[in-house]
Amino acid sequence: MEVIIKANYDEISLEAANYVKRLVQNKPNCVLGLATGSTPLGLYKELIRMHREEGLDFSKVYTFNLDEYYGIPHSHEQSYHTFMQENLFQHINVQPERIHVPSGTAEDVKAFCQWYEDEIKRLGGIDLQILGIGRDGHIAFNEPGSSLGSRTRIKTLTQETIEDNARFFGSKDLVPRYAVTMGVGTIFEAKEIILLANGANKAETIAKAVEGPVTAQVTASILQLHPNTIFLLDEAAASKLERNDYYKWVYENKPRHT
Numbered sequence: 383m384e385v386i387i388k389a390n391y392d393e394i395s396l397e398a399a400n401y402v403k404r405l406v407q408n409k410p411n412c413v414l415g416l417a418t419g420s421t422p423l424g425l426y427k428e429l430i431r432m433h434r435e436e437g438l439d440f441s442k443v444y445t446f447n448l449d450e451y452y453g454i455p456h457s458h459e460q461s462y463h464t465f466m467q468e469n470l471f472q473h474i475n476v477q478p479e480r481i482h483v484p485s486g487t488a489e490d491v492k493a494f495c496q497w498y499e500d501e502i503k504r505l506g507g508i509d510l511q512i513l514g515i516g517r518d519g520h521i522a523f524n525e526p527g528s529s530l531g532s533r534t535r536i537k538t539l540t541q542e543t544i545e546d547n548a549r550f551f552g553s554k555d556l557v558p559r560y561a562v563t564m565g566v567g568t569i570f571e572a573k574e575i576i577l578l579a580n581g582a583n584k585a586e587t588i589a590k591a592v593e594g595p596v597t598a599q600v601t602a603s604i605l606q607l608h609p610n611t612i613f614l615l616d617e618a619a620a621s622k623l624e625r626n627d628y629y630k631w632v633y634e635n636k637p638r639h640t
């Protein structure tokens with residue numbers, strides 16, 4: 383596990399985009415795990431710029447999104463299908479048949495979730511998973527108490543998540559109560575993981591996830607056991623880490639041959 387602390391949001395977005403760029407260049411048919419929420423927007427803007435100005439080619443890339451609200455149509459303006467189209471997919475040359483976003487309307491949810499898991503495996507597993515983190519420590523919609531071995535399934539959202547997301551729906555009563563989400567166990571199988579966090583409102587959660595015990599109460603804490611995870615943080619999100627100076631020192635003194 384590596385903790386990288388950058389001065390601000392733009393810098394973490396650029397750093398994450400450079401990781402994605404290197405992967406796409408080295409493995410054009412790589413499998414990217416993508417996230418929604420406000421955090422990855424800067425990363426997506428930078429990828430769009432790299433595609434337009436530098437010709438970064440996504441034509442062979444496969445994508446899997448982490449989650450989708452259950453019970454709203456994919457055409458809903460707040461669905462994660464819509465979010466991904468508007469903020470990334472329609473601006474780059476990713477092929478529609480290579481895009482995977484969980485269905486929020488499947489009648490047989492269990493069968494859909496099994497298919498999603500099988501599809502990830504069939505394509506060789508996720509090479510790089512991008513994550514945000516909820517204030518309650520969730521990754522994807524794996525709310526506190528989610529099994530650390532969980533797989534793709536339907537989850538009931540917490541009150542806190544519903545309140546956090548009410549700003550997008552206009553009222554908390556309009557926020558769906560359920561989501562279809564990759565499990566903690568599904569995410570953990572990604573070969574590389576970058577968790578992005580910015581802003582002081584994430585500082586306490588980041589401290590728990592990085593330096594607290596590994597617990598299902600903070601599902602992001604499982605990443606402490608992952609051999610290839612980067613927490614990519616701005617100063618504000620890193621401000622409650624006890625070993626803040628050490629992480630910076632490690633980054634500055636990183637052996638460049640590795």
Ligand code: PGA
Nearest residue numbers: 419420421422514515516
């Ligand atoms: P945010 O959401 O990026 O909008 O803060 C993160 C999350 O809930 O996972």
